[in-house]
Amino acid sequence: MHTFQKISCLLAVCCTSVAGEPTVRQILDPGESSQGDSLIWTGLMPKAWKELGNLAGVEKIDLKNKSDGKDNPAAIALNDAAGHLENMLPADTKVWAGTPDKRLIDQINAGLSKLFPGANRTVSFGPSPYPGALAAVVALNHRVHFAKIFSSSKTKTMGFHPTKGEAFQVPYFGTRGAANEKFGTNEVKVHYYRPLNNFIVELKTSTNEESVWIVRSPNVPSLQSHMEAVRQIQAKPDDSITGNLTPEDTLMVPRIHLENTRDFGKDLEGSFLDKNQSPYSIVDAQQWIDFQLNETGFRIKAKAELSADPFGGPPPPPKPKPRRLICDGPFSVLLWRTGSHLPYAAFYFDGGKWQQ
Numbered sequence: 001m002h003t004f005q006k007i008s009c010l011l012a013v014c015c016t017s018v019a020g021e022p023t024v025r026q027i028l029d030p031g032e033s034s035q036g037d038s039l040i041w042t043g044l045m046p047k048a049w050k051e052l053g054n055l056a057g058v059e060k061i062d063l064k065n066k067s068d069g070k071d072n073p074a075a076i077a078l079n080d081a082a083g084h085l086e087n088m089l090p091a092d093t094k095v096w097a098g099t100p101d102k103r104l105i106d107q108i109n110a111g112l113s114k115l116f117p118g119a120n121r122t123v124s125f126g127p128s129p130y131p132g133a134l135a136a137v138v139a140l141n142h143r144v145h146f147a148k149i150f151s152s153s154k155t156k157t158m159g160f161h162p163t164k165g166e167a168f169q170v171p172y173f174g175t176r177g178a179a180n181e182k183f184g185t186n187e188v189k190v191h192y193y194r195p196l197n198n199f200i201v202e203l204k205t206s207t208n209e210e211s212v213w214i215v216r217s218p219n220v221p222s223l224q225s226h227m228e229a230v231r232q233i234q235a236k237p238d239d240s241i242t243g244n245l246t247p248e249d250t251l252m253v254p255r256i257h258l259e260n261t262r263d264f265g266k267d268l269e270g271s272f273l274d275k276n277q278s279p280y281s282i283v284d285a286q287q288w289i290d291f292q293l294n295e296t297g298f299r300i301k302a303k304a305e306l307s308a309d310p311f312g313g314p315p316p317p318p319k320p321k322p323r324r325l326i327c328d329g330p331f332s333v334l335l336w337r338t339g340s341h342l343p344y345a346a347f348y349f350d351g352g353k354w355q356q
Contacts (some may be wrong), residue, residue, distance in 0.1 A: 014350055022351020026262035026287055029077035030224040030346060034330065036164035039348035040260060041223050043088045044138040044304035045287055046081035046164075051097040051136035052306050053082070057275030060156040063282070065270045074267040084341035086088075089212070100128045100135035100307055106212050108137050116301060123275065125284040126305045131279065134280065136305040140344075145297035147187045147204040150174050150251070152295040159251060161329045162351035173295035174251035181247065186249065189243045191233045193323045200233055203253075209338055216255065216331040223346045231341070254328065256293040258347070261287065280308040291347065293333065298317050300335065300345055 026040045053061045060082075063075035094115060096108045109122040116139075123137055149171045155171035175183055192200040196218070203212040215226040246249065264285040269283050290301040330350040336343040 003091075016329075018249070022162060024258070024260050026260060026264075026289070027223075028074045028264060028267060030081075030227060030342075031077070031222050034163070034348055034350050035353045036162065038350050039223055039319070039346075040258075040262075040289060041346045042287065042289060042302055042304070043081065043085065043265070043344040044093075044140060044302050045264070045285075045306075045340060046078050047085055047093070047095065048138045048304045048306045049091060050082040050135040051083060051095060051138070052134055052308060055097055055134040055136065056280065056308075058273075061272050062245050062271045063268065063272045065328070067269075068283075072270045075270070075272075076332065081342060086341070087337055087339040088342055089335065089344050090140065090204055092142060094176075095136070097136040098134075100125060100133050101284040102127045103153060104135065106264075112137075112139060112195065112303065115139055116303075121303055123289065123305050125285075125305070128307070128309055130309045130311060132278070132310045135284075135305070137303065137305045139303040141299075141301045142208060143160050143297070144301045145206045146295075147206055148183060150253075150295040152255070153180065158254070159328060163201055163330055163349045170254045172252045172254050174253050175245070176250040176252075178247055180245040180249055180251075183245050185243050188245055190241055190323070191227070191243065192238055193241060195322075196324050197326065197329055199323070200229060202249075211336055211338075212293075213334040213336055213343075214327065214331065215334065215351075216327055216329070221332075221348075223332055223348050226348070227334060227342060227346065229336060230343075247325075253293070254349075255295075256291065256333075258292075259288075259290045261288045278310055280310055282323065283307050283309050289345075291345070298335070302345070 014055065022036045023199045024038045024040065028045060030041045049061060060079045061075060063072040065072050094111055096104065096111065098104045105123060105127060114122045125135065152173040153171055158172050159167045160170050161167045187204050189202045190199065191202055197216050199216050201214045203214065205211060213230050215229060267270050268282040268285045271279050273279055285309040287304045288302065292299045334343040335345040338344060
């Protein structure tokens with residue numbers, strides 16, 4: 001007798017500004033709690049952070065808060081992620097780093113125009129007047145198809161139940177019933193299941209280099225906790241789980257189109273020292289992302305930029321029963337390359353107004 005697994009995952013995009021209402025937040029620390037918001041984390045900013053550190057000649061950027069001289073928590077998170085960049089980012093990721101003079105900025109903007117045709121995605125910083133200024137930009141326009149195309153709901157929607165606020169409707173794609181037979185574990189694999197709303201499902205892609213992982217848990221987690229859950233599965237698969245879809249199963253995943261920009265300047269206020277003990281301060285830290293997920297696969301467009309000027313002031317003193325795999329509440333989507341310690345993009349969907 002087959003077990004029943006209903007996998008439905010409902011996503012959305014919100015950028016509300018009403019005080020107290022859930023919103024979409026880009027974060028630098030994947031350990032940050034959702035608190036009812038939707039969250040975005042990517043590996044592009046840690047990569048840019050690492051490139052900036054390389055330019056400064058330091059293994060890690062030891063950023064101290066300007067306010068109290070303590071270690072900057074966002075920088076700690078960036079340093080941690082920057083230590084796990086191996087195999088993380090797709091091969092078509094673009095990186096520019098150096099002194100932000102007119103030559104480099106023109107080169108970056110020309111590359112960004114080619115990477116994002118028809119869109120104005122030039123860097124926000126201009127040539128620095130300071131000799132020794134540093135800049136790093138990381139960008140990505142990456143399209144991946146699923147190993148097999150899913151069915152798409154053309155007229156029906158599903159209700160999504162956020163942690164806070166009222167339920168709302170979202171379109172979705174997936175498979176169910178007899179159609180599940182064409183999806184083997186090379187296309188869809190259930191790695192973990194506990195009732196209710198507690199599961200991990202992997203959607204395989206046309207390349208062996210990455211997968212889309214769908215994670216739900218009954219508590220209000222952080223993206224980091226979902227990343228750790230996937231890493232545990234990758235390290236030690238649970239062979240007791242029926243990994244393939246059966247005819248009794250239903251897979252439902254929201255169609256998503258999310259675009260968001262975040263200025264991290266205030267998060268990274270402070271000073272650090274280069275290899276010569278010369279002080280620097282972060283003067284620009286921004287990230288833009290455009291993410292689409294549908295029955296054919298996903299596309300992620302993103303750009304992270306960092307710049308630092310010298311003379312930022314010395315840092316202060318150191319101070320098998322039926323399985324209900326339904327994403328009708330908060331859950332994560334992790335874009336993960338094979339062999340990487342971390343995903344290169346992670347999304348936590350909860351409250352706010354988000355839908356394609």
